[in-house]
Amino acid sequence: MKKISGILMILALVLVACSKDEPTGTVDPVDSSKNSFDRGEMLANWADNIIVPAFKNFKSSTQQLESKTSAFVQDPSEASLEVLRVAFRTAYIDFQTVSMFEIGKADQLNYRNYLNTYPANAANIDQKIASGSYNLELPSSFSEQGFPALDYLINGLGSTNAEILAFYTSDQNSANYLSYLEDVSKRMNSLTKEVNDSWQGDFRDTFVGNTSSSSTGSVDRFTNDYVMYFEKILRSGKIGYPAGAFTGEPSPQNTEAYYSNNFSKILYSKAVESVQDFYNGKHFNSNQTGKSYKQYLDYLDSMKDGANLSVLIDAQFNAIKEQAASLDASLKSQVETNNTRMLEAFDELQKEVILLKVDMMQALSISVDYVDSDGD
Amino acid sequence: MDQLGKYLNKTTDAAPLAVFRIFFGIMMFASILRFWLNGWIEKLYIAPKFFFSYYGFEWVKPLGDFTYLLFILCGLSALMVAIGYKYRIAIILFFLSFTYIELMDKTTYLNHYYFISIVGFLMIFLPASSYFSFDARNNPAKAFSKIPRWCIDSLKLLLGIVYFYAGLAKLNSDWLFRAMPLKIWLPSKYDLPLLGNLMQQEWMHFAFSWSGMLYDLLIPFFLLWKRTRIFAFVLVVVFHILTRVLFPIGMFPYIMIVSALIFFSAPVHHKILQFISRLFKIEKIKFDTGGVFRFSESRKKIITGVVGAFFLIQLLFPWRYLLYPNELFWTEEGFRFSWRVMLMEKAGYAQFKVVDPDTGRRFYVDNSKFLTPFQEKQMSFQPDFIIEYAHFLGEHFKDEGYGNIEVYVDSYVALNGRKSQQYINPDVNLLNFANSFRHKTFILPFNDEIKGL
Known part of the structure; x- marks a missing residue:
């Protein structure tokens, strides 16, 4: 007993002497000798080989999405609509590879809520387009933007392509429809850029260093x-x-x-x-x-x-x-x-x-x- | 009987009890302050929509914004205890307010809080303000420098029970032979300076388990025995600081460290009081009246009766689990209020299902609509929480216009690193069971065996 508690005591004294009450933000990663698992290495793998490349890839998808949207807005046609739809599908699939990383910038921005709150509120979208006044930065507008809103705008306005196109060409509010569509696309891309930039910048090191x-x-x-x-x-x-x-x-x-x-x-x-x-x-x-x-x-x-x-x-x-x-x-x-x-x-x-x-x-x-x- | 009578008439120096009173009061005041500053009053007692009650104490609920007043009352009475001002009223107020706070929601149950409640209760009956207190200064007729010896012994006994029973509870196969739950907890402290790597070693987990068990069982005796007392006190300090470093256990280590001072003889306490006297320019000598405090005969009978019954309950209550079948760690029937500290790593998941048998309609409950994450976590592996919550859900959905509904739960619990297994019988309508102290038959049997106490 005395021996054990003696050992315990010495250990504890050493420990008390060495440990501080302050939160340990950046401790050196545990050395990877045979009997330990290096969490720092795991964080680096997560960041460098999964999260950062996934966001980089998704960023180029939303970039494409924005440019295809702009092309459609310049020239609304069945052909440009189909091109836009392809970009939409690609980006939506790619979004599934990053949606789980709601940490850091994405968390601050409420990124996932802005990009994929569904079902979209079609009635509100219609009404905002009709009035021409809206602010997509409001949290109350989660369900009026992002992929679900795009889905509605390029697939859900009518049952045929002609019906859908009519909203962008012959409708009395067609200009509003075009600008709303473009604003939704742009916002998705700019939010993604912010998140991607933070991972390209300091946040990667902050994340990996916080072991x-x-x-x-x-x-x-x-x-x-x-x-x-x-x-x-x-x-x-x-x-x-x-x-x-x-x-x-x-x-x-x-x-x-x-x-x-x-x-x-x-x-x-x-x-x-x-x-x-x-x-x-x-x-x-x-x-x-x-x-x-x-x-x-x-x-x-x-x-x-x-x-x-x-x-x-x-x-x-x-x-x-x-x-x-x-x-x-x-x-x-x-x-x-x-x-x-x-x-x-x-x-x-x-x-x-x-x-x-x-x-x-x-x-x-x-x-x-x-x-x-x-x-x- | 004669010997008992003699013992009850023995007197001793009042200083240790005075020191205990001062430190206890200060520690309690600091705990309340810390609780407030951490925002826990709001988070734990104001924000939740639903509170889990102890059986029989359903009437104890948070008081909305008045909850803050309750904490103020508790903090102030703790300060009054510390300085010994209107001590009797102060300690009664402290005991009542603190206990009320603890009863408001059993989600926050900790053995430490229970310890504080019962120390508060015991102190109601002790003449702790006879010496070195405002009461003694203001009214020399109430100033005494000697008190009945049992008053100090009772605190030693209570501390001894806490340690010894905590040690007994560790005499089980999970703790001793699987080094659980320390084997789960210690490796996660990989970033401790120097110790991080040691925490990964299996022999360390066993060393911690066994020395923890021996410490708890033996420390009361080492503290009692004069020759080992200083060594034992050093151990107390080391042990509790170590637990403070390794685990998030708040103020408790400090409370235990200062409480253990009670084992030291009077001269040590006089030194402490002299130090305080110098600090605050108090004339300590004024208190050294030599007067002997004695309870009146009628009071003595009542008080020794109450204190005797109190200790009888303390000694027996932790054994009540023997009245229940099945594994204690699994059912937790008789687990609380028994000094079973840090014994389990237990986690669960409970998905409630509401069924309307008339329409066949069924749906799952989103727990986050009713419970805080902390409440949901605690609820998911404790059967008395599960049954209480099931009844709450039943009422809630009946109020929403659902008719004759049934409530089922799909729940899984993992204990001490074993794979999770189904916990509550998924085929029973929980609304058919009232909450009670009787064995809960809807708990499924544990697939393993834990041997020992």
Whole structure:
């Protein structure tokens, strides 16, 4: 006893002498000797090989989107509309690779809310176009801009191309329609530029350097965001709300890309794939992998008995994808024709939420809430 | 009986109790102030829409903006206790206001808070303002420099119970042979200077678990025994500062450190009081009247009866879990108020489902509409929270015009690094169960076994 407590005492004295109460913002990354996992390296992999390239890629997509929108505004025709639609689809798919990174600048800007709050409020959009006065910077206008608004404006104004084009050519408010469309596109691009610039600039180093283990450390903050994204944005947003999981009434109008043809499942699948790739540390647009949650769990698992969590989580991602194969290309019609499939998708996603939010976060010793209250 | 009578008549120096009173009051005042400055009054007691009540205390709720007044009352009474001004009223007010605060929402339950409540209760019956207090200065008839010995011994006993029972609770297979939950918690402290890498070592997790257990079991005896007292006190300081560095446990370590001073003999306390006297230019000698405080015979009977019953409850209450079947850590039936400190890493997820059997309509509940993230987290792995919340949901949706609804929960809980498993029977309508102290049959059995106390 005396010996043990003696050791403990010496350790503690050393520790007390060395530790300060101030938050440790930038501690040197733990050295990567055989028995430790380098969180700094993981953060660097996340930033350099996944987040930064994904935003860079998405930035060029929104740039394209803006220029194709401008081309359409210069010359509204069926041809330019089709070109715009292609750019829209590409950008919307690419957005699924960055939407989960709501941290830093994106978080400050409310980036995801401005880019993808759905369903779009078509009535408000119509009314604002008619009046010609609007301010897209207001948080109250989330549902009047971004991808869902674009979707409405290029796919949902009428049932045929001619009907849609008429709003931009012969309608009494056609000039307003054109400028609203262009403003929405421009705003998406400029917001994306801001976020991309911050990652190209200082924020990358801030993010990677903040290896602190406290709740303000990058790993803790980001993991909370990542799991929240999967639960609320992916599970509830893409599947739960359209399926009426929280109301008991299926609501097809809540599907993502409601006005596009057979597009919602592509977006859903891309989002699932992106979350899985991130989990596995897979580099953006490459088959190489680096350090991420999977490797971290493997490292921690090696010290623990019990289930092999890292494998279970990856397997559940695969189960989600497998279930998705049975879904209609249009989640809207899936809701309308056989909502049970949608609820099955929800159940598969739900299993992953439990694995991520309960098991993974426990294994990583990251607390789920931001409340900094005392513990026992 | 004769010996007990003799013991109760023994007297001792009043200084240790005075020092305890001063430090306890100051610590409590600082805790309340810190709580306020951290914005926790707003965050924990004003902002939430729903509060989890202790069974039988459903009438204790936050008072809206008046909650701040409650904290002011609590803080002021703590200060009055510290200086010994109108002590009896002050300590009663402190006990009531502090306990009321703790009862408002069990989400924030901590063993530390319970400890403070019961120390406050015990101190109501102790003549802690007989010496070195405003009361003693203002009314020399109430000034005494000797008090019954049991008054100081009772505080030692209470501290001893806290430590020893905390040690007993660690005598289980998870703590001793799996080094859980420290094996989860310590590696996450990878960024501690020097210790970061050591925290990754498995032998360290075991060393911490075993030395923690031995510390808790043995420290009361080392503190009691004069020859080991100084060494033990150094251990107390080291142990609690270490826990402060490793874990977010607020003021508690400091409270325990100053509380442990009670074990020292009177001369040490006189030195402390002399130091305070010099600091505030107090004539300490005025208090050294040599007077002996004695309870009147009728009072003595009542007070020793109350204090005796109090300790009997303290000794027995932590064992109530034996009356329940199944694994204590899993069901948490009889877990609280038993000095089971830092024993579990437990997390859960609870998805509630509302079903209208008449229409077949069913939907999930978005917990964030009703609970703060902190409340949701605490609710998700504690059955008494789950049942209370289920009834709240039932009422809520009935008020919204749903008829004869049923409430189910799909919940998963992970305990000490085991894979999560289903927690509550998903096929039972929780509205069919009232909250009570009886065993909750809707908890699914734990798939593993934890041996020990």
